[in-house]
Amino acid sequence: MTPSARLHDDGSEPRLLPLATNQIPMRADAARNRARLLEAASRLVAEHGAEQLTMEAVAAAASVGKGTVFRRFGDRTGLLMALLDHSERVYQESFLSGPPPLGPAAPALERLSAFGGATLRHLAAHRELLLAAEPDPARRYAAGPRNVRRIHITTLLREIGTGGDDELLAEVLLGYLDVPLLNHLTRQRGMDLERLEAGWRDLVARITRS
Template identity: 60%
Template structure:
């Protein structure tokens, strides 16, 4: 996302313009089957060993393919970790883009904001080891497609809820609370419960749209 241009704010696209990202392009059935088999093997190893301890050799062995096949499919270990995250992100994105309310369309924007934070916290902590292993370099952290989707979604909900001022900057600030490294620090290092972290998100979003009358249900 680019910065706002003066004097008119550059608006983010609405929810109808967002689609689930991270899905592979159209593939032959055998290629899709092989990809799924490799990802299933890698997912099982991540659950068993932790993402940081999973090697390309171990995944190839578990999937019963040559290591060269795995490298050709995903490029390198970082590519494999990104593919695993894309795999995990698909259902998560579908839920807040088109799933049932209050996370999906059909609830008031303020309710959707609260549900989005709770869903993101749960999703990130459930896949924390994987996200930490595939964390992009700091210069690219906000440019990866999943981050752009989240920013656009939160910006849109803030506008629908009646937030004022530089709404995109406010969305960036709110999403900083859902940053993988911060959630790791709060949950693992500081011992914050999921309920406490979710309560923090609700307090932040409530303040972001404080004293703004309800605008009803979005579509």
């Protein structure tokens, strides 16, 4: 419900809240523009990695002026944070309510098996920013996105029926989906993402004894 709808059933502009009604089309437009810039940035990150992302490239990909990107996100860190937030939402929707094999229509084991690849790709795409924002050891386990993943994995393990200590098995699986570990294995040990994804599917099969 918009402020004008709440104030005037006939749809006329409210006299005491001119800014609110003036802002409605502006804000919808701004939201659309913002989404368009973030989608362009997402495509660039998927193609070239977040390290290569520049404000200029996003402007060119979205066919807007550079100034528009700067006005919207402030600087490159602001863009990366907005992108991470946007991407985290898209990623969470994919396993909470998306189509199979990630979403609820697929059997739990299939969902769990697909979940690792989706998560590893999400983490890899935002590696740079996630590493910089990595909380200290004492706060690591309180992070919101980690909790969403933990609850999802635990729920799937219970549905599968592992016959084990599902809370602990969930921690084991969560530990595999960790940005510093991903960074270490790919950058310092030379493993590629495909190997880590295959490793996840094998790990899920072993953990669930399937």
